[in-house]
Amino acid sequence: MPATVAAAVLRVQAAVAVARAAIVLVAPVARQARERPAAAVEVTAVVIAAAVAAAAAGAAAAEAAVVAAAVVAAAAAEAAVAEAAAVAAAAVEAAAEAAAAEAAAAVEAAAEAAAAVEAAAAEAAAAEAAAAEAAAVAAAAVAAVAAEAVAVAAAVVAAAAAAAAGAAAAVAVAATEASVAGSAAALAAALAEASAAATEARVVAATAVTVAMAEETGISNGLIPG
Numbered sequence: 001m002p003a004t005v006a007a008a009v010l011r012v013q014a015a016v017a018v019a020r021a022a023i024v025l026v027a028p029v030a031r032q033a034r035e036r037p038a039a040a041v042e043v044t045a046v047v048i049a050a051a052v053a054a055a056a057a058g059a060a061a062a063e064a065a066v067v068a069a070a071v072v073a074a075a076a077a078e079a080a081v082a083e084a085a086a087v088a089a090a091a092v093e094a095a096a097e098a099a100a101a102e103a104a105a106a107v108e109a110a111a112e113a114a115a116a117v118e119a120a121a122a123e124a125a126a127a128e129a130a131a132a133e134a135a136a137v138a139a140a141a142v143a144a145v146a147a148e149a150v151a152v153a154a155a156v157v158a159a160a161a162a163a164a165a166g167a168a169a170a171v172a173v174a175a176t177e178a179s180v181a182g183s184a185a186a187l188a189a190a191l192a193e194a195s196a197a198a199t200e201a202r203v204v205a206a207t208a209v210t211v212a213m214a215e216e217t218g219i220s221n222g223l224i225p226g
Contacts, residue, residue, distance in 0.1 A: 150212075152208065152212050156204070156205050156208035156209060157205055157209070159201075159204075159205070163197065163198070163200075163201035163204075166197070168194070170190070170193070170194050170197070173190075
């Protein structure tokens with residue numbers, strides 16, 4: 001559009017110049033024609049030839065100006081296209097670099113997430129193994145304590161049986177002594193002493209069995225540490 005406007009302006013200027021030249025040429029020729037009517041035809045031919053030559057020169061100048069303006073416009077358009085192509089290429093390259101950076105960041109984040117999941121799985125497996133080991137140790141401790149409690153109870157029962165046997169022997173000895181001495185009071189005292197010893201042995205045996213069972217129950221329930 002600017003090239004077209006410039007060409008039109010140049011054409012108008014050329015037409016004005018041709019008109020001025022024609023006026024300049026026609027004025028003296030007309031004066032001569034008035035003075036010499038016989039030479040009017042020759043003068044007219046000269047004027048027409050001059051006007052045609054001036055018009056041709058103006059048209060050639062206008063055409064050259066139009067061609068020059070078209071060349072300038074084409075060069076400007078080519079430069080604008082090249083600049084737009086360079087800008088578009090730079091924008092595409094920047095977008096590609098940004099997309100590549102985002103893709104690399106996404107891949108790195110995915111790798112970190114996978115590593116975190118793997119670490120969590122390893123920790124869970126280790127915790128499960130530790131829990132299983134602790135359960136096995138606790139079961140072994142409970143079994144050992146239970147066996148020990150049973151052994152203690154058996155020992156207490158055996159001691160109580162031995163105490164009862166001792167008391168019976170004492171009663172027998174006392175009865176023998178009483179029968180030999182013939183004293184009813186001594187026999188009664190011996191019987192009372194034997195009964196008290198047997199009762200004490202029973203109480204001790206029952207207490208030991210109760211304590212052993214309570215310890216076993218407390219360890220099994222986790223109230224008493226193994």
